[in-house]
Amino acid sequence: MPSVRRVSHEFLERQGLTTIFGNPGSNELPFLAELPDTFRYVLGLHEGAVVGMADGYAQATGRPVLVNLHAASGSGNAMGALTNAVASRTPLVLVAGQQVRPAIGPEANLASVDAPALMKPLVGWAAEPACAQDVPRALAQALFEAELQRRPTYLSVPYDDWAADAGENSLALLGRRVQRADTPSAEQARWLVEQLTGARRPLLVLGGDIDSAGLFDDAVRLAERLGSPVWAAPSLFRLPFPNRHPLFRGVLPAGIGPVSEAFEGHDLVLVLGAPVFRYHEHLPGSYLPEGTRLIQVTDDASAVARAPMGEALLASPAAAVGLLLAALDTPREPAEPAAADYRPAPEPRTSDDARLHPEEVFAALRDELPHDTAYVVESTSTNSSWWRQMDLRHSGSYYFPAAGGLGFGLPGAVGVAMGQPDRPVVGVIGDGSANYGITALWTAAQHRVPLTVVLLRNGTYGALRWFGGLLGVPDAPGLDIPGLDFTRIAEGYGVPSQHVSDPEELRAVLAERPDHPRLVQVDTALTTPS
Structure with missing residues (x-):
């Protein structure tokens, strides 16, 4: 029978997770034994940098990435960087080494006591398998949870598990695929189109998820067909729209009152691919101006559930943008200059001393x-x-x-x-x-x-x-x-x-x-x- 390590390596290879970012310790070495030549281990000198590099790599490639951390200490070092990966919805799979099973209870050195709890509530899913034979299945769950939730996950594995017999049923994992479809129903699609096309002066607010999902150019087409001004959501981590496009108004200020002021005069605000909203500065006010409705479309169920106002549709922004573009074959009367008339940058300011502005x-x-x-x-x-x-x-x-x-x-x-x-x-x-x-x-x-x-x-x-x-x-x-x-x-x-x-x-x-x-x-x- 194959070992837990061999099945896990083959599963990771079939899933395309062959670039590993890490900083290993003694508990992690058994996982790295016999690593196939098709894998690339990218060593970072501190776990914060390791997670940051993996975050950037995953965002750039659009694929989940495996991160190798050292027990509780390495996991703790990574947590600051992990907050950014969580907020950018980056699907990182964090795998940390654990002491051998008999040493965990006595709290031997490098034992991580209640390892899953250490990383909560940051990660979307965390576990330590109850037995060695469950490690490959738990590793698969960590990957699929990261993909489905678009959130980092965490798996703690006792290092003696890797050499254990995986059992014949573990091979059934190797062919697994998990896919997701978040297309609105016909009734939901009709409702969304009616709300947008029936608005007198709609406004678009686009989040970083628009760029993460490859919808940058589609967002431009949607705004141009609507003739609608565009704001980027506050606390922006990816740019979802050309910043010198004549319809672009900038990044929303991260305060309740200023956001409400930016919505003045608009009867409908359509928020695509963003939470509502990630405020920062405490600048109180009304969430929305009088007479303004807000509709949020995102595939982030948590963002939908915690929003303090507005209506929401839990759906893929790609599907929503696609159906809106199909419904808006003819552009509205343009409310702005042609898209080719991008605004030029002003002359750069200079400083009063030898330093550059x-x-x-x-x-x-x-x-x-x-x-x-x-x-x-x-x-x-x-x-x-x-x-x-x-x-x-x-x-x-x-x-x-x-x-x-x-x-x-x-x-x-x-x-x-x-x-x-x-x-x-x-x-x-x-x-x-x-x-x-x-x-x-x-x-x-x-x-x-x-x-x-x-x-x-x-x-x-x-x-x-x-x-x-x-x-x-x-x-x-x-x-x-x-x-x-x-x-x-x-x-x-x-x-x-x-x-x-x-x-x-x-x-x-x-x-x-x-x-x-x-x-x-x-x-x-x-x-x-x-």
């Missing part, structure tokens, strides 16, 4: 890099400058930490670049956030990932300074981080680096196309997120 950096990125460049952004204090200067017209052009926790950006950029090796990828990273995932540079160097990291150094946690003003805490300590030279840090990890201080020099550097990772450090003036 972030807008100068972003204008250089926009002008010097290919139009299909994918940007992984974790520089929160430069948010307003980013949207003033960038011109993003392609699907998969923008990735941002979905839960707002720092540490996704640098590892995420490495993962996106590994997942899309034929597409230019740039990480736009602040000096505050870079420290949370700095070890990802080593992985990029080892795999010779063609990635450009533009490191914006302003010597402080700029977003926190802005929040200090918002919350009436202007004198909070611990906001400055002077003395960091990321060129030397990156060189130590094996990544070629340079410090650029002039806009023209920056443009010349960005015009180069190296086939390896590099870091470009730029000193920038302090700005605010909005």
Whole structure:
């Protein structure tokens, strides 16, 4: 009879999970024994960076990814990064090693006591199989739960299980397939079309799921046929619509009152592929203006259940967009300029000292890099400058930490670049956030990932300074981080680096196309997120 390890490896290979991101410990080594040559193990030097890289890779490829973690300590190290994967609905399968079964009860060193509870409530499903023969089935469930829920899952496996006899019934797993269809019924489709076409002045709000599902271009067609203005949902992690399209109004502010103000004058708000809503700043007000209805369409049952207002249809956004496009063969009277009339970016602002204004950096990125460049952004204090200067017209052009926790950006950029090796990828990273995932540079160097990291150094946690003003805490300590030279840090990890201080020099550097990772450090003036 085959071993648990052999059946599990073959199952993973048939399911396409042959790239593993991890940082193994002693409990994990038995799983990695006899790993077939068709597998690739991507080593990260810290579990936070491991999960961030896997998150970026899974988002870029659109496929689930296996993550290898070390017992309770490694799982704990990964949890900060995991919050972003949860919020971006990334299907990660986390498999952690556990002590041998007889050692768990006595709490031997490296035993994870109640391992499934450790990762809850973050993951969508967590388990530790009751016996070795159940490991392959539980591994399959972890994968299918991650796919169906679009949420990370967690499986703890005692390391003596891998060599155990899997039993003849375990082979039945190898041919399993699980598919999902969330097409609205004919009655639901008719209702949705009637609500939208019957509205006097509809408004579209698009979430990151639109881009994750490959609906970027379809969303443009839908908005143009409606002649409807478009907002991106607040706390945006993927860009669902070209940001310089004449119908685009920007990213909704993440406060109740400002969101309601943005909806003024519209009788129907159709929210596609987003929760309602992921607020951040506590700016109270009415959820909706008087006379405004809201309809949410998403395949996220949890988001539907917890929404505080509006009607909802639990369905695939792809199916909903498809039926709406079919019903809107003829565009409405256009309420906006033609789609070809994209708004140009304004002249970039300059700073009052020797440092570059972030807008100068972003204008250089926009002008010097290919139009299909994918940007992984974790520089929160430069948010307003980013949207003033960038011109993003392609699907998969923008990735941002979905839960707002720092540490996704640098590892995420490495993962996106590994997942899309034929597409230019740039990480736009602040000096505050870079420290949370700095070890990802080593992985990029080892795999010779063609990635450009533009490191914006302003010597402080700029977003926190802005929040200090918002919350009436202007004198909070611990906001400055002077003395960091990321060129030397990156060189130590094996990544070629340079410090650029002039806009023209920056443009010349960005015009180069190296086939390896590099870091470009730029000193920038302090700005605010909005």
